[in-house]
Amino acid sequence: MSGKVTISLAVNGETIEALVAPRTTLADFLRQDIQLTGTHTGCEMGVCGACLVLLDDRPVHACLMFAVQADGCAVETVEGLTHRRAIDDLQKAFHERNALQCGFCTAGMLVSAYGVLASGDELDRDSIRDALSGNYCRCTGYESIVDAIETTARLRRQHMEKEEA
Amino acid sequence: MKARAFDYMRPKCVQEALEAFVRADGDASYIAGGQSLVPALALRLQAPGLLIDIARLDELRGLSVAGGHLRIGATTRHCEILGSDLVREHAPLLARAAPFVAHPAIRNKGTFGGSLALADPASEFPAMALALDAIIEIASVEGSRRVGAGDFFIDLYETALQPGEIITAVYVPLASAKTRTAFDELARRRGDYAIVGAGIDAEMQGGFVERMRIAFLSVGSTPVRVGAVEAALTGRQLTPQAIRQAQDVLGTELDPVGDEHTPPEMRRHLARVLLGRLLGRLEANV
Numbered sequence: 001m002s003g004k005v006t007i008s009l010a011v012n013g014e015t016i017e018a019l020v021a022p023r024t025t026l027a028d029f030l031r032q033d034i035q036l037t038g039t040h041t042g043c044e045m046g047v048c049g050a051c052l053v054l055l056d057d058r059p060v061h062a063c064l065m066f067a068v069q070a071d072g073c074a075v076e077t078v079e080g081l082t083h084r085r086a087i088d089d090l091q092k093a094f095h096e097r098n099a100l101q102c103g104f105c106t107a108g109m110l111v112s113a114y115g116v117l118a119s120g121d122e123l124d125r126d127s128i129r130d131a132l133s134g135n136y137c138r139c140t141g142y143e144s145i146v147d148a149i150e151t152t153a154r155l156r157r158q159h160m161e162k163e164e165a
Numbered sequence: 166m167k168a169r170a171f172d173y174m175r176p177k178c179v180q181e182a183l184e185a186f187v188r189a190d191g192d193a194s195y196i197a198g199g200q201s202l203v204p205a206l207a208l209r210l211q212a213p214g215l216l217i218d219i220a221r222l223d224e225l226r227g228l229s230v231a232g233g234h235l236r237i238g239a240t241t242r243h244c245e246i247l248g249s250d251l252v253r254e255h256a257p258l259l260a261r262a263a264p265f266v267a268h269p270a271i272r273n274k275g276t277f278g279g280s281l282a283l284a285d286p287a288s289e290f291p292a293m294a295l296a297l298d299a300i301i302e303i304a305s306v307e308g309s310r311r312v313g314a315g316d317f318f319i320d321l322y323e324t325a326l327q328p329g330e331i332i333t334a335v336y337v338p339l340a341s342a343k344t345r346t347a348f349d350e351l352a353r354r355r356g357d358y359a360i361v362g363a364g365i366d367a368e369m370q371g372g373f374v375e376r377m378r379i380a381f382l383s384v385g386s387t388p389v390r391v392g393a394v395e396a397a398l399t400g401r402q403l404t405p406q407a408i409r410q411a412q413d414v415l416g417t418e419l420d421p422v423g424d425e426h427t428p429p430e431m432r433r434h435l436a437r438v439l440l441g442r443l444l445g446r447l448e449a450n451v
Contacts, residue, residue: 005173022173022216025203044166045204046271058244058273064203065274068173069196069218115269133354134268 007071011036012080020067027051027062029070030077038078038107042136049135050104052111053077059115078107087114089155093148101139108135113149123153168206175218179225179331182217183306186329189215195331196220197240200267200275201283225278225333230255234300234336239278243267243290246277256337258297258366261348262289265362278332281317284324284387287358291318292388293348296364296380300336305329311336321386343368343375345450347443350382351435359383360427361435365443372402372448381436384421393418394440403448411444412437 004019011034020029027044030036030053042048044063051062054076081087090113093099100106109132116123116131128149129142137145176182186193193215196202205211219225225240228251235255237246246252247263266272266280266289280290281301294301294314301312303326312325319325326332340346350362361384367377377398381389397414401407421432 003172021170023168023170023206025207044207046200049268049270052270055273059270060274061200061270063207064200064271066168066173066199066203066216069199069220071175112269130264131269134270 005068005071007068009067009070009072010074012076012083018067022066022068024067025063026053026065026067026070026075029067030062030075033067036077036079038082040104040107042104047134047136048105049108049112049132052108052135054081054111054115057118059111078110081110081114090114090117090148090152093151093155094145097144097148097151099140099144099148100137105135105137105139109137109145113145113152117149117153117156123150125150128153166207168203169209169212171206171213172215173218174215175221177222179219179222179304179333180306182219182222182331183304183329185215185217187306189213191328193217197225197279198242198275199279200271201279201285219331220276225331228252230339233339235339237277237335237337239332239334240276241278243272243275243277243280244269247272255339256297257340257344258293258346258348258364259290259337261346262293262364265289265348265350265359277335281335282324282326282332284318284322286321286385286387287362287383288388289348289350289359289362289364289382292362292380292382293364294335294337295388295390296366296378297337298366298378299338301325301332302334302336304331304333309333315390318387341368343370345369345447347446349439349443351439361421361432361439363436363439363443365447367447369447374398374401374403379440381419384419384432384436386422389419391415391418398444403444408441408444408448412441415440 004021008017027041030039039062040050042050046061046064052059053062056074112135128146194213196216196218197220226238229236243266253260280288284291299314301317303310317325345367348364350359352359362382365379368375377395379391394411394414398411421429423429
């Protein structure tokens with residue numbers, strides 16, 4: 001029983017074949033098997049949001065699924081978002097607004113923020129807070145994180161309006 | 166915080182999944198969204214020898230309208246309910262409740278059928294299935310059967326599902342031009358488990374209530390219909406007086422549970438407050 005299973009998935013655009021034990025969570029697979037340690041494991045029960053990754057372009061908890069379930073899927077981590085420069089402006093806004101202190105929650109915050117910014121919805125502070133309702137931060141009190149995301153949303157909107165003009 | 170070792174399989178169809186469960190002699194769990202099962206495995210509250218992954222079965226997918234019902238495939242994810250025009254048009258109560266279900270990342274993975282199968286009394290969709298008088302379609306190796314939501318929720322995390330059975334779809338009666346709905350809940354923070362929540366599905370004509378179903382969540386070991394309140398309002402206009410009377414009936418009908426933060430009396434009071442707000446919204450048609 002419990003033999004390992006071969007899976008094939010795209011991680012940050014690169015196809016990876018791996019042999020995993022079925023009980024290995026996607027979070028542990030990313031961190032331990034392929035050394036992508038930007039995804040953090042906090043509560044490991046879907047509460048803290050530190051392990052959020054994009055699964056087929058939607059934020060999900062990497063601790064709430066097993067790597068075998070991601071077979072055939074596309075996973076993107078905070079490293080992938082960084083390398084393809086999808087969140088340069090977001091990271092800059094986090095930095096400038098001091099939207100992190102210890103940094104443990106930041107990867108999850110960025111993935112949630114990426115998700116809500118990419119949704120195209122009109123964002124106000126309430127909807128940003130709603131989007132972050134599954135992310136714990138024990139340092140900042142959230143205010144600066146909401147500020148940084150709000151700033152990014154505003155700058156992106158201004159940028160788009162300039163492009164259209 | 167790591168699950169016990171288990172085997173994993175991804176069957177090609179529902180029949181294969183059902184047979185695999187039987188072969189495992191009951192030492193198996195189905196997994197779809199896994200948003201409640203995976204933590205239960207991590208905490209070793211459950212430790213099945215086999216996980217049968219039904220998340221990708223086409224038979225369990227999709228939203229469609231047929232025969233006076235909206236068919237919601239069991240593995241329809243919460244985010245799909247939230248974003249669906251079909252749901253907004255034909256099952257507006259579900260559309261109202263969907264933003265309250267968990268957090269965005271959970272909604273991206275958790276499934277409608279899974280939520281009903283778990284039957285958490287604090288969950289929104291089981292209570293709304295009750296308020297909508299939904300029909301739950303269940304498959305087993307013996308065949309398919311249908312159970313009304315009123316007969317489905319039996320006790321805490323206990324449903325009409327027998328070991329090895331799978332919810333395949335849920336059928337919700339289509340809303341009409343007379344349909345009015347309201348949903349809200351009281352929680353310490355948005356996205357937290359509700360202290361108390363409720364949804365109403367009603368038909369109103371010329372200001373009079375022709376039919377009303379009200380279901381509460383987080384007040385007992387199952388979602389709870391309040392038939393005496395429904396009866397007290399049927400045939401009436403939602404005047405301030407009628408609403409106050411309905412709140413009084415609720416106060417005697419509801420027998421809520423307490424916990425360390427919320428004594429039963431407080432929960433009963435909050436349920437009355439919530440009912441008053443929801444009926445006010447029905448009357449104002451907002």
